[in-house]
Amino acid sequence: MAAKPEQAVTLSISEAGWLSTFQDLGREDSEFMGVPCGGAADQHSAATANILVGNRRGAALLEIMGGRFAFTPSHDIFISITGTPAEVTVGGVPVPLWQPVCVPARTKVVISKATGGMRNYLAFSGDLDTPRFMGSAAPESRMGFPQRLAAGQQVGLASRYRGFSQPYLGQPLFRLPVPVPDFSPDVWTVEVVDGPETDRTPGIRELLSGSTYTVGGKSDHVGLRLDGPVIHPEGLGEIVSHGVPIGAFEIPHGDELIILGRSRTLTAGYPIVAVATKASLPLLGQASPGRKMTFRWVSQEAAVERWREQQRLLCALEERVHNLFAAVGLPFADETDSETPPGTRAA
Amino acid sequence: MTTQTPPAANLSRAPGIEANPFGDSALMLGIADDDPEVRRAGARRLRDILLEVRPYGVLNLVAGAESLLVEFDCLAVSHGQLAQTIRLAVAGLGLEATGPVPGAKDFVIPMVVSEEFAPDLPGVAEELGLSQEATLEALASSVLTINLLAAAMAPMMAGVRFPGQVSRCAEPRTDVAAGSVMVAGTSAIIQPFPGPTGWKVIGRTPLTVCDIREDPATSYRPGDRVRFTVIPESQWAELEGQFLRPAPAADQQPAPQQEGGTHGSEA
Structure with missing residues (x-):
């Protein structure tokens, strides 16, 4: 591509919503150092937002949670907004989510009235100027x-x-x-696979798939706290503290069910009665307090298949975007670009 | 997937590795053995092997006390494939080889002990049946090894030469200051950022152990060795906020080194 030189744009934020942050897909290979990967709670929406403006999936973008978010760019910019349904206007004119959008210079963009889920992702063609910690723009509030x-x-x-x-x-x-x-849907269905203590908890399968749970108010990137029926495992001694995966369903001593998020505390000694599938994590990342959900048990094979299908669709989108942008002269990040950010090293 | 563990007879034989799925994208590794020390040492060795070998598809490792969680890309490998790769790696490198980690660094960490900074020292001393001075001496005379980095890169260190185990707080503290030096069992940890903890606070270092503006944010890694040295409160101000760096071979001096008393006084 005859790439044009980069132009310095200023985005002036006039309204910041309830909680808006820089974000990306999270840190890589950070957890052996005691730092959770973190990153966008809804990784599907975040990756798609970047793909739609021709960026790499892991590029820095904004995560917007609730309220009204508004900004005005100094120059023409190319953006996309994904995530939960919301009202988006450019210069007062409604524009669609989940599509690339052209924004003329000095025109106000407003994102408001999110419904259904709780997060929107706003990606910009290009590189946002943001600090990074361990190679990532994702917040790590515990570490300042x-x-x-x-x-x-x-x-x-x-x-x-x-x-x-x-x-x-x-x-x-x-x-x-x-x-x-x-x-x-009024009640979201989240797919789960067996956890290490599932077999030690008779009745948990029927309970999770047959009950409706409500996301509690003290839920965040660390975990979703659910109100609903729980069963405690039987005959378990003290569990030695061990690493816990994202999506683990923990039952602490009280009658509470916690689904761990991407900024979880990395080790814990509570029973894990189920683990959300990788493909269902983006949906969990959109669950706001009051959200009702139920669970469906699937096999490991089915879980991997579901994830493979999600990734296939994203790859297909990526290819279409690259072909189209190349044809019409829009910029896009090539795999072979030299300035590969630290986030994209193959694991 | 493991053979029946022979009762402690043949320790030179590599013990079995347990590998269990933890969701569709993680595997929990541990060593099948009745002796917790064997399981702990095995878990550390497994982590070192995996950090060295980097099996295909592995994305993250989380060290537990007696286990290692391996998070992987489930489109790149399956649980079974990854478990087999790990077993082959362990067979090749040996689970028992546990010398000091190559390139391990030494740290000397100054700490101030005062009523404000060491609220749990009297209780810890009483629990151990030592005087407060002897308790601090036991800590200062120990060479600790950083076993793992816990939440927010907190260095978790084993090997305090206490004559017994220190219990945790019945009621965890909700806001412990950064730099707090804390103990539980025969391990020590430093609180890198203000926050809650159930560990017993027996001192505070004026140094900053973790600073996200530094790259890397800590100068220590698992395997490094740490010694604590008690300094007078009057030295706090001049050291406050300095970033913790390894004890130099000779040149820099991170802390005024008052050679931690006589050694070997084990109370």
Whole structure:
């Protein structure tokens, strides 16, 4: 690609929502150092937002949680917003989520009225200027890296986008094959596989698949606390503290069910009666207090298959975006770009 | 997947590795043995082997006291494939080889002991049946090894030469200051950031042990060795906020080294 030089853009944030932060897909290979990977709670929405503007999946973007978020760019920019359904306007005109959007210079973008889930992701074609810790822009508030955005803040963006005109419509219609999750059901169904203590907890299978649970108020990136029936394992001695995976269903001593999130404390000694499948983690990352959910048991094989399918759809989207952007002269991050950020090293 | 453990007879024989799925993208590793010390040493060795070998598909490792959680890309490998790779790696490198980690560094960490900084010292001394001075002496005369980095990169160190085990707080403290030196069992840990803990607080270092503006954020890693030295409160101000760096071969001096009393006084 005859890549244009990067242009320095300033994004002036006028309203910051309840809690908006810099974000990305999280830290790699950080957990043996005692630092949880962290990163976007809804990794599917975050990765898709970046793909839609031609970025690498792991590029820095913004995670917006609730309230009204508004900003104005100094130059033309190319963005996408994904995540839970919300109202998005550019210069007062409604634009779709889950599609690339052209924003003219000095035009206000407003994201508000999120429904269903709890997080929106806002990606910009180019590189956001943000601090990084262990190679990642993801917040790690326990270690003094909150990455929180405030009204009045100016955020830098280095972008190769130079505007895109479509002769007949204000916004281009790309018709990209975007896998958009369905946040509309009243009760979400989350798929789980056996955990190490499932067999020691008679009745837990029927209980989790036959009951409805409600996400409690003290839920965050560390974990979702669910109200609903629990059963404690039988005949277990003290469990020696061990590493815990994202999505583990812990039953502490009280009658509570906790599903661990990406910023979990890495070790614990509570029984784990189920583990959410990797493919269902993005949905859990959208669950807000009051959200009702139930669970469906699947085999390890089915869990991997579901994840493979999600990834296949993202790869297909990525390929379409690259072909299209190459054809119309929009910038996109090539695998072979030299300035590979630290986040993309093969594991 | 392990053979029946022979009763402590043949320790030179590599013990069996247990590998159990922890969800669709993680494997829990441990050593099948009745002796917790064998399980602990085995878990450390497993981590070192995996950090060295980096089996294909592995994304993250989380060390537990007697186990190792291996998180992996389930599209790259299956539980079974990864378990087999790990067994082959262990067979090749040996589970028993546990010398000091190559390149292990030494740290001397100054700490101030005062009523404010060491609220649990009287209780710990009483529990151990030692005087407060002898309790501190037991800590200062111990060469500790960093076993793992716990939450927020806290260095967890084993090998305090206490004559017994120190219990945890019945009621965890909710806000312990950064730099607090804490003990439980015969292990010690330093609180890198303010936060809750159930460990017993017996001193505080003026140094900053973890600083996310540094790269890496800590200068220690698992396998490094640590010695504590008690300094007078009057030295707090000049050391406060300095980033903890390894004890130099000779040149820099991280802490005024008052050679930690006579050695070997084991109370």
